[in-house]
Amino acid sequence: MNNSANPTPNTPAPKKLVIASRESALAMWQARHIQSRLQALYPETEVTILGMTTTGDQILDTPLAKVGGKGLFVKELETALADGRADLAVHSMKDVPMNLPEGFVLAATGEREDARDAFVSNDFASLEDLPAGSIVGTSSLRRQSQLQARFPHLKIESLRGNLQTRLRKLDEGQYAAIILAAAGLIRLELGSRIRQFITPEQSIPAVGQGALGIEINASRTDMVAVLAPLNHADTQVCVEAERGMSRTLAGSCTVPLGAYAVCEGDNIRITGFVASVDGTQMLVETATGNRNEAEALGRKLASQLIAQGADKILAAL
Numbered sequence: 463m464n465n466s467a468n469p470t471p472n473t474p475a476p477k478k479l480v481i482a483s484r485e486s487a488l489a490m491w492q493a494r495h496i497q498s499r500l501q502a503l504y505p506e507t508e509v510t511i512l513g514m515t516t517t518g519d520q521i522l523d524t525p526l527a528k529v530g531g532k533g534l535f536v537k538e539l540e541t542a543l544a545d546g547r548a549d550l551a552v553h554s555m556k557d558v559p560m561n562l563p564e565g566f567v568l569a570a571t572g573e574r575e576d577a578r579d580a581f582v583s584n585d586f587a588s589l590e591d592l593p594a595g596s597i598v599g600t601s602s603l604r605r606q607s608q609l610q611a612r613f614p615h616l617k618i619e620s621l622r623g624n625l626q627t628r629l630r631k632l633d634e635g636q637y638a639a640i641i642l643a644a645a646g647l648i649r650l651e652l653g654s655r656i657r658q659f660i661t662p663e664q665s666i667p668a669v670g671q672g673a674l675g676i677e678i679n680a681s682r683t684d685m686v687a688v689l690a691p692l693n694h695a696d697t698q699v700c701v702e703a704e705r706g707m708s709r710t711l712a713g714s715c716t717v718p719l720g721a722y723a724v725c726e727g728d729n730i731r732i733t734g735f736v737a738s739v740d741g742t743q744m745l746v747e748t749a750t751g752n753r754n755e756a757e758a759l760g761r762k763l764a765s766q767l768i769a770q771g772a773d774k775i776l777a778a779l
Contacts, residue, residue: 473687475504482539482548485513486624488646492674493552495649496572496692503691512548514538536677540566543679550685551677555670555701556643558677560709565680571701572674573694575645577722579605579665581658582632582647583639588658592616596638599631603739605641607718608665611741625650641665645672666720666735666746669704673697696725699756703732706760711736711767717776721760728753734763736772739779745770 479500483493493511500509515538536558539551543566555571562568586592592613599621600606606618621628621637625646632640641660647653676692678685700723707721721734730753737744747766751759764772 473690475506476549476684476688477506478508478510479504479550479688480548481509481511482542482551483511483513484539485515488625488650489552489554491649492554496550496552496674496676499692504688512542514542540677543677549678549682550689553675553677554646555673555675556668558670558675560669560705560712562677566677567680568675569678569686569689570676570693571698572676572692574673574697574700575648576659577667577672578644578662579660579667580642580644580647580656581639581660582629582642582655583657584633586639586657589613589616589639589660592638597636599628599637599640602641602668603716603718604668604720605665607737607739607741607744608720608735609641609741610739611737611744612664614741625652629655643668643671662722662733666733667722669708669719669721670701671722673701675701699723699730699753700725700732702756703730703760703763704734706757707732707734707764707767708760710761710764711772711776717779721763723756723760725753726750730756730759732759732763734760734767736767736775738775743775745772745775 481493481497483489497509497511536553540563542548543551581589594615595617597617597619598609599619601620601622609616609618621631621640628640628642631637644656644659647656676689703723704721708719711719718737718739719735721732723730723732729750731748731750733746733748735744735746745767747763749759749763749766
């Protein structure tokens, strides 16, 4: 992918571009961020945002794992791409299914924000300070399994809704603390709510956490060159490695797993885990390889986890 800051000289500026986005505050921030990038690249282009409510935004009383997973946040946007109402869709990469439906491709991966999980509480400074029996809110089996492994004395309860809804539930006293992605809080200028950044060693992030994905209709080859300048090469290869691991393990939000990759010169180092929901079984492995073989490296990491018994943990789920 082209990682330059400017479009290639022969890329014609489109007259109009429409970005499909969920209507949550965070999704709209992400869409406006890409909108401003595109307007800077193509000053003559009219760039608008088509806000949409997805099935995932409407079902708030059930854990995602039970209603079809994170793909519920992208289906309506893909319909807008398919019927031509939108030219591109902007997603949080952690919400993008490991296998895109036929007819859609990821055209660019935006630069990653802080990938760590964040501890948010009004009464406690850190996870370590929470008394036994404290209720911690999270919507993620990945976070739940890692929390239960480290802090079996805490009570983990489901927490759904957009960022503002989750913070409101905390402020109403429904939870002693909640765990959120740091990236979303930072992007919405709510970083002051973070009491503790949880290191990737303590809580391995979700696949693609903190990165933006730009999806297009596969038939729109004209859009590839238009969007190429938005691609951040380091983020792209790291996310490719993470998704390679998850795809091999059939990962979705119904499975407690995570992966986090970082670039080290020409190499990528990736750490991944698979766990039982209660955290009593946890397998963690690390692999290093050339950045030009990112997805293969992710598959290699998955094989290492399977050799340790990850397939048995996943089968039990």
